[in-house]
Amino acid sequence: MFHPLRVSAIERVTDDAVAVTFAVPPELRETFRHRPGQHLNVRHRVGGEEIRRSYSICAPASTGPEPPVLRVGIRLVDGGVFSTYALKELAVGDVVEAMAPIGRFVLEPRAGHFAAVVGGSGITPVLSIAATLLARERTARFCLIRSDRTAASTMFLEEVADLKDRHPGRFHLVTALSREEQAAGLPSGRLDRERLTGLLPALLPVPSVDGWFLCGPLGLVRQAEGALRDLGVDRARVHQEIFHVADDAPARPAVTTAAASSQSTLTATLDGRSGNWPVQEGESLLETVLRSRADAPYACKGGVCGTCRAYLVSGEVRMDRNFALEPEETGAGFVLACQSHPVTPEVELDFDR
Incomplete structure (x- = not known):
């Protein structure tokens, strides 16, 4: 709503x-x-x-x-x-x-040592995460590694500087500029997988970090994810949110690669009400629902934001792109309705789970 x-x-x-x-x-x-x-x-x-x-x-x-x-x-x-x-x-x-706030890229304040690698506007949710954590949990620590093109293009400079002033010793900031030299700090250049693999152990005790938050363009997030994998970080401690994806970018594996069914019926539950409709040729399951239920949840329609996440109750679907759901979520039966096409004659989704 x-x-x-x-x-x-x-x-x-x-x-x-x-x-x-x-x-x-x-x-x-x-x-x-x-x-x-x-x-x-x-x-x-x-x-x-x-x-x-x-x-x-x-x-x-x-x-x-x-x-x-x-x-x-x-x-x-x-x-x-x-x-x-x-x-x-x-x-x-x-x-x-x-709509009411949504999203699973969250950190409820708790004791521990946390870190983030962000690029560009990826600072936005991490700023909320770090500020909330440091204000509510007196023993928590947070390391922010951020990448921007230039100092002038860096969002929320004052807010991040304020975190340093208010939480000395508990908030560690490292800035990398890809197109501009800094008087102090890291040399200019992109934070790719190789560079992060060498940099992160020099900044903080990687094995003891309780949670990693990766946010920004797809390229940076994938490079940081690979670096953490090289460093032996448990994938369960890595959380990510992607802000920008090129149209031809490779996504996470779909639920299935089977061909879409030419004739299928979708049953969907939304806000406690169920309905069933024929899926028209070529349309996504989200588009099927929207023909009768304008209140179906969506935002980007590109497989990035995760707003249209739904539980696959029965049947089988093919997802074209997935940049929002973690492997644990797809393994548990969740799909992105905006990217899903029916493979079986009958498919049932539950948007309320």
């Missing part, structure tokens, strides 16, 4: 990025009380067309009775309809519709 939220503040954080804050009315405070690392799915009509996008919340998570702070980071994307609108037209007082 979408709720109208009024824009209360817009702050330019780089030449091509803004932070947008939404006012949360008292009756929706519990609905929009986010966990650190979650994101908002927003909806708005631009030029007569409904646009949905997913943006991570960068503000620390709150606890009652403190009201939630909904602040998201939006970076301009070439050809991006909503990001262009947000940077050039969106104004304080405007209303944007949003």
